[in-house]
Amino acid sequence: MSNGNSMIQISNLKKAFGDHVVLKDISIQIDKGCVVAMIGPSGSGKSTLLRCLNLLTVPDQGSVRIGERHFDFDSKNGKKTRLPKDKELAGFRARTGMVFQHFNLFPHMTALENVMEGMVTVLRTPKAEARTKALALLQKVGLADRAGMYPQKLSGGQKQRIAIARALAMQPDVMLFDEATSALDPELVGEVLNVIRSLAADGMTMILVTHEIAFAREVADQVVFMRDGVVVEAGPPSQVIDNPQQAATQAFLARFN
Ligand code: ADP
Ligand code: MG
Numbered sequence: 001m002s003n004g005n006s007m008i009q010i011s012n013l014k015k016a017f018g019d020h021v022v023l024k025d026i027s028i029q030i031d032k033g034c035v036v037a038m039i040g041p042s043g044s045g046k047s048t049l050l051r052c053l054n055l056l057t058v059p060d061q062g063s064v065r066i067g068e069r070h071f072d073f074d075s076k077n078g079k080k081t082r083l084p085k086d087k088e089l090a091g092f093r094a095r096t097g098m099v100f101q102h103f104n105l106f107p108h109m110t111a112l113e114n115v116m117e118g119m120v121t122v123l124r125t126p127k128a129e130a131r132t133k134a135l136a137l138l139q140k141v142g143l144a145d146r147a148g149m150y151p152q153k154l155s156g157g158q159k160q161r162i163a164i165a166r167a168l169a170m171q172p173d174v175m176l177f178d179e180a181t182s183a184l185d186p187e188l189v190g191e192v193l194n195v196i197r198s199l200a201a202d203g204m205t206m207i208l209v210t211h212e213i214a215f216a217r218e219v220a221d222q223v224v225f226m227r228d229g230v231v232v233e234a235g236p237p238s239q240v241i242d243n244p245q246q247a248a249t250q251a252f253l254a255r256f257n
C-alpha cells in the first residue's frame with residue numbers, strides 16, 4: 001500500500017453550519033491498528049468530526065482518506081461540496097463501523113437478526129453463513145446466549161455490545177465510537193469497555209470519543225484534545241493526559257480529578 005501503515009488521514013478539514021464554524025482546519029493521521037481517544041468539552045466538534053469520517057456529515061473543505069479511499073472536499077465559490085456517487089459513498093461508508101451513544105438496534109429483530117441484517121442485505125452474505133458469523137460475533141461480545149432475545153429484553157450494556165457486533169459484521173477497517181458508554185448506567189460501562197479493549201488487542205483501528213479518561217489513558221495510543229473546532233493538543237496519553245502542555249487541556253482534565 002502506497003500509504004505505508006497509515007489508515008486514516010484527515011487533512012485540513014473544515015465544516016461550518018451556517019455561520020458557525022464547527023471544524024477549523026483539522027488534520028489528524030492515524031496508523032493501522034492505532035487507538036485514538038478524542039476528548040474535549042461538549043460542542044467542540046468531536047461528533048461532527050466522526051460523522052465527517054463516514055460522510056454522514058459532508059465536510060466543506062479538506063480531505064479524508066480511509067485505507068485507499070480518498071475524498072477531497074471543496075466548497076469554494078459558494079458551491080456545495082460534491083458528494084461521491086451512491087455506490088462509491090456506500091463503499092466508503094462500509095469501511096467504517098460506527099457505534100453511537102444510543103444503540104439504534106432494530107426493535108423488531110432479535111439480537112442475532114440485528115447482527116445478521118447488514119451481512120444479508122448489504123454484503124449479500126448467504127443467510128446460513130451470516131448466521132454462523134453473527135453467532136461468532138455475539139460470542140465475541142459475550143452474548144451468544146442472548147441470540148434469540150429482542151432488544152427490549154436486554155440491558156443497555158447488552159444492547160450496546162450487540163450494536164458493536166452489528167458494526168463488526170460489516171468487516172470495517174475502522175471502528176468509530178461516539179460516547180458509546182455515556183448513556184449507560186455506571187455498572188454497565190465496564191462490560192462495553194471490555195469489548196472495546198478486546199478489539200484494541202485484536203489490532204482494530206479505532207477512534208473513541210469518550211469521557212472515560214482513565215480508559216483513554218489505558219487503551220489509547222494517541223489522545224486528541226479538541227476545543228472549539230480545533231485540535232488543541234495531541235499525543236500519547238502520558239503526554240496529553242498526564243502532562244498536558246496547554247492551559248485548555250489542563251482545565252478540561254481538572255474536571256475529572
Ligand atoms: P461534540 O460532539 O464535541 O459535543 P458536536 O460535533 O456535536 O460537538 O457539535 C459541535 C457544534 O456544532 C455544536 O455547537 C453543535 O450545536 C453544532 N452542530 C452539530 N451538528 C449540527 C447541525 N447538524 N446543524 C447545526 N449545528 C450543528
Ligand atoms: Mg458529541
